[in-house]
Amino acid sequence: MCGIIGYIGKNNALKVITDGLKQLEYRGYDSAGIAIKNNNEIKIFKSVGKIKELEKKIDYTIQSDIGIGHTRWATHGSVNITNSHPHKVGSITLVHNGIIENYEQLKQELIKKNYQLKSDTDTEIACGYIDYLYQKDKNIITTLNKIKDIFKGSYAFAILVDNDNYLYATRKDSPLIIAKGENENYLASDVPAILKYTNQYYLLDNYEIAILEKDNIKILKDNKEIKKELLTFNYNIETSLKNGYDHFMLKEINEQDKLVESLINIYLQDKKTLLNKMPDFKKYNQIHIVACGSAYHAGLVGKYLIEKYANTKVYVEVASEYRYNKLFFDKKTLVIIISQSGETADSLASLRIAKENKIDTLAIVNVYGSSIAREASKTLYINAGCEIAVATTKAYTLQLLMLSFIALAMGIQKELIDDSSFEDIKKYYTKLPQLMHNEIKRDLKNIAKNIYKKNNIFFIGRGIDYALSLEGSLKLKEISYIHSEAYPAGELKHGTISLIEKNTPVIAIVTDENIYEKTISNIKEVASRGAYVILIISKHLDKDGDFYNEKIVIENTNSLINSLTAIIPLQLLAYNIALLKGCDIDKPRNLAKSVTVE
Ligand code: AGP
Numbered sequence: 001m002c003g004i005i006g007y008i009g010k011n012n013a014l015k016v017i018t019d020g021l022k023q024l025e026y027r028g029y030d031s032a033g034i035a036i037k038n039n040n041e042i043k044i045f046k047s048v049g050k051i052k053e054l055e056k057k058i059d060y061t062i063q064s065d066i067g068i069g070h071t072r073w074a075t076h077g078s079v080n081i082t083n084s085h086p087h088k089v090g091s092i093t094l095v096h097n098g099i100i101e102n103y104e105q106l107k108q109e110l111i112k113k114n115y116q117l118k119s120d121t122d123t124e125i126a127c128g129y130i131d132y133l134y135q136k137d138k139n140i141i142t143t144l145n146k147i148k149d150i151f152k153g154s155y156a157f158a159i160l161v162d163n164d165n166y167l168y169a170t171r172k173d174s175p176l177i178i179a180k181g182e183n184e185n186y187l188a189s190d191v192p193a194i195l196k197y198t199n200q201y202y203l204l205d206n207y208e209i210a211i212l213e214k215d216n217i218k219i220l221k222d223n224k225e226i227k228k229e230l231l232t233f234n235y236n237i238e239t240s241l242k243n244g245y246d247h248f249m250l251k252e253i254n255e256q257d258k259l260v261e262s263l264i265n266i267y268l269q270d271k272k273t274l275l276n277k278m279p280d281f282k283k284y285n286q287i288h289i290v291a292c293g294s295a296y297h298a299g300l301v302g303k304y305l306i307e308k309y310a311n312t313k314v315y316v317e318v319a320s321e322y323r324y325n326k327l328f329f330d331k332k333t334l335v336i337i338i339s340q341s342g343e344t345a346d347s348l349a350s351l352r353i354a355k356e357n358k359i360d361t362l363a364i365v366n367v368y369g370s371s372i373a374r375e376a377s378k379t380l381y382i383n384a385g386c387e388i389a390v391a392t393t394k395a396y397t398l399q400l401l402m403l404s405f406i407a408l409a410m411g412i413q414k415e416l417i418d419d420s421s422f423e424d425i426k427k428y429y430t431k432l433p434q435l436m437h438n439e440i441k442r443d444l445k446n447i448a449k450n451i452y453k454k455n456n457i458f459f460i461g462r463g464i465d466y467a468l469s470l471e472g473s474l475k476l477k478e479i480s481y482i483h484s485e486a487y488p489a490g491e492l493k494h495g496t497i498s499l500i501e502k503n504t505p506v507i508a509i510v511t512d513e514n515i516y517e518k519t520i521s522n523i524k525e526v527a528s529r530g531a532y533v534i535l536i537i538s539k540h541l542d543k544d545g546d547f548y549n550e551k552i553v554i555e556n557t558n559s560l561i562n563s564l565t566a567i568i569p570l571q572l573l574a575y576n577i578a579l580l581k582g583c584d585i586d587k588p589r590n591l592a593k594s595v596t597v598e
Contacts, residue, residue, distance in 0.1 A: 002085075002097040002592075003071040004176070005193050006158035008167045009184020009214050013067035014060050020186070020193040021051050021069045026248075026388050026586065026593045030074045031084035034058065035093045035160060036067035042093050042160060046084045050587075065214065066167055068158040070095035073592040076103070077120030087124040089115065090131030091162040096123040097189055098154035098174035099597040106150070126151060134161070141209060144170050145223060148207045154345065154597060158187055167212040171204050174596050175343045175371065178202040178210045178217055180230065185212045190367070191233040192386055199233040203369050231369065247585045249389035249479070253571050254440055256394050260401055260564065261433035263383055267405050268429055271412060271422050278409040279362060279378050284334040287314040290322045290350040291338035292595065294396045294474060299338050300467035301563050302403030309417065309560065310410035319346035320598070322353075329359050336362045336406075340387060340395035341594035342370025349598075351375055364402050366395050380406075389586045390593045391478045393571050396471060397564055404560040428558040432565070435555045439568035447534060447550050448576035451505040452480070458500070459486040459570075460526075461509035462519045468509050468563055472570030479578040479585050489522035502530035507573070510537040511554070511562045523547050536569050538562060 003024025007016045013036050021032055032054040033046035043062065047054040051071070070085035076099070077083035085095040100106070103122035110117065110128045117124055129150070133143040140161050147170075156174035160167065169176060169187045179186040179194045179201040186194040187210065191201055202219065204210055208226070211218040219226055245251035267274055287306060289299035296318050303314040317325070319337075323346055329335070335354035339347045342365040351372055354361050363376035366384045373379045382398035408425065411417035417425070451457060457476060459469035466488045473486035487496055489508070500506065508523045510516050520543070527533050527547040535548035538556035554565045578585050 002073050003189045003193065004068070004095045004097050004156055004158050004187075005189070006068045006167045006169060006187040006212070007184065008066045008212050009181060010065065011184060012060070013064040014058055014062060016197070017067050017069035018051065018055060018058065019196060020188060021054070021071055023193045023195070024071050024189060025051055026390055029071055029587050030079040031072045031081070032070060033084050033086050033095070034067055034069040035086035035088070035095075036062065036064035037160060037165070038062050038064045040163060042088060042162065044086055044088060044093070046081050048079055048081060048084065066160065066165065068093070068095050068160060068167070075099050075597050076122045083119045083121050085123060087119065087121070087127040089117075089124065089128040091134060092127050092131040093160040094123070094127050094130070095158050096126060097156040097596060098172070100126045100151050100155060101153035102151070126155065126157075130159070140164070140168055141220065141223065144168065144209050148172065156189060169204065169210040169212070170208065172206045173345070173348065173371065175594075176204045178204055178212065178219070180217060183214055185214065185217050187212065195233060201231055201233060202228045203231065203374075234368075247389065247575075249391055249393060249575055249585050252387055252389055252394045253568070253575065255385070256397050256568070257433045257436040257440060259384055259394055259398060260436060263398060263401055264429050264432070266383070268426060271419065274405060274409050275412065277380070278406065279360075280413065281310070281312075281334070281410040282413050283332060284360075285312060285332045286329070287312055288322070288329065288333060288335045288354075289314060289316045289338065290319050290335060290347060292319050292344050292346055294392045294471055295338040295340060295347070295399060297467060297471040297474065298396055298399035298403060299336070300470065301400050301464055302336075302406065304464040304467065305404055305407035305560055306410060309407040310414055311416055312410060312414070319344065319350045323349045327353070327357070329354070329357060334360050334362060336364065337372055337376060338364045338399055339370075339372050340366045340384070340392055340399070342367045342372040343594045343596045344372075345596050345598050348372050348375070364399055366398070390588055390591045391475055391574075391585075397567060400563050400567070401561070407560060425558055425560060428561060432557055432561055435557060435565050436568060439554060439565050440572075442552070442569060442572065444552075444569060444572045445576050448573055448580055450550070451532065451534075452577040452580040454505050455483060456499065457482055457484045457505045457507065458492075459484065459507045459509070460489040460492060460519075460522060461486075462489045462515045463512045464559070464563060465509040465512050465519065465566070468566055468570065469507070471567060472507060472509070472574070475571055475574035476577065478591060479574055479588050480581050480583055481589070482577065489519045492522060493525060497526065497529065500526050500529045500531050503532045504530070505534065506531040507534045507536065507570070508548070509566060510535065510541055511556065511566050512559065513538075513541060516541045520547065536566060538566070
């Protein structure tokens with residue numbers, strides 16, 4: 001949601017922190033700020049907008065060896081300088097990622113103690129409250145130990161204290177890593193922020209407190225120093241560079257075929273390998289898939305696959321609803337959480353509810369060591385590498401692949417897929433990377449040119465194609481800001497078809513052989529009302545006709561993995577349309593890569 005970073009060491013803190021903020025910008029970019037210590041005086045630089053606006057305000061001649069920085073995705077208080085971080089109240093200067101839910105109550109307490117608050121943020125209130133506790137005994141450690149019983153909600157704090165040369169950090173539910181350098185140490189919301197300097201890091205757990213000096217890192221748990229495993233971040237810096245592409249999103253779309261091939265080689269060498277990597281699904285008779293956004297859309301595809309190949313009932317729920325719904329589960333229920341970042345607050349909360357009810361959980365995650373990955377009973381990593389573009393592509397596609405592995409393994413364990421069927425299916429996986437590569441190279445610029453000025457674009461499909469149309473619609477909305485809706489093809493005529501007029505673009509997806517005639521007749525319904533139909537159809541279902549204006553024919557494989565080729569034209573269409581509109585493709589307005597608040 002926001003990105004935080006801290007530095008203490010031999011180099012210029014302003015430079016290191018600015019570099020780090022640029023890597024964190026995908027987590028939120030409404031505003032940014034840096035605080036450094038210079039001759040024991042705190043200097044704060046802040047700006048609205050992206051990091052490049054902040055750089056214009058910074059005097060890099062100021063030498064400092066300690067500082068903190070922040071990129072903001074506004075949750076409380078509008079986007080302005082006063083509300084941007086770092087905040088300083090009394091002796092405490094801090095940056096924050098998360099939401100302090102009981103900020104109103106804390107604010108009233110501070111006002112009674114004559115604190116003057118300047119901003120509209122929960123963070124400034126947290127800063128003031130920490131100062132209020134600190135003033136009692138001038139001990140920041142006892143203070144930070146107290147907040148865990150006082151602050152409700154989520155936080156990752158990086159803290160500077162007047163007249164003190166240490167850098168402090170603590171967290172609850174918001175991600176935070178502590179990284180180890182040579183005569184310098186760092187903290188950040190995630191490792192890419194400091195990957196340029198080191199790939200050695202500690203994962204801070206809830207309520208632990210880190211104390212950073214240039215040449216030492218101390219981590220306290222319940223006021224006692226603990227030893228934690230020093231981890232190595234395996235992605236190289238190249239994964240966070242564009243490698244010649246104009247945008248991270250285009251780079252990540254182009255990585256999909258190779259990443260799919262790698263994951264197939266890990267999971268699908270043979271049946272034994274696949275089953276060894278999967279939990280024992282035999283005991284489950286219902287699956288809850290819980291996720292947000294594109295991960296939720298992947299879950300909807302997973303539902304079709306698991307119900308078809310493993311004959312097991314699947315319920316797919318948006319995490320922000322699931323966590324507050326009345327839940328019906330029992331010992332034969334498996335809850336699957338899908339999350340690229342592994343930090344999405346609603347998905348993490350849903351995981352915890354399942355665990356509180358002693359329900360088995362399985363996570364499909366990209367970021368190693370993330371909260372969801374660490375807390376699930378079992379985690380399957382999709383190995384997508386760093387996904388920088390806020391609009392997910394490669395992670396979504398690899399989530400689809402992992403869900404196909406789950407459906408396949410569950411079908412085998414439930415004796416619904418025999419050895420010869422497995423070998424037949426495996427052949428399709430072998431062909432998949434090349435077919436995806438062909439799709440990635442397809443030029444959709446002309447189709448994009450025909451529709452990029454439209455204000456409304458519809459997506460339709462049935463069954464698994466409806467699930468795909470939801471993702472295609474979200475991709476388009478996220479990066480081009482064009483209003484779009486995805487509809488079950490059979491549902492359009494129950495009202496929304498009234499919006500179809502001459503040249504209204506309708507993108508129709510047809511890959512499911514079981515119901516394609518029905519979908520074709522729905523397409524004809526919109527075509528007859530003047531819609532501009534872009535048909536995305538599997539080769540084995542292809543037919544000529546006057547019910548489309550553009551046609552994209554994709555090679556079909558097997559219904560377990562057809563969606564991995566069908567999604568690529570939808571990703572590329574969204575990309576090319578956004579490009580023509582001059583949108584900020586990698587960092588769309590109002591969005592953040594990881595939504596770590598409710
Ligand atoms: C995807 O393009 C979006 N940026 C968003 O919907 C995302 O999928 C959602 O926030 C879930 O994130 P997660 O996978 O990290 O949990």
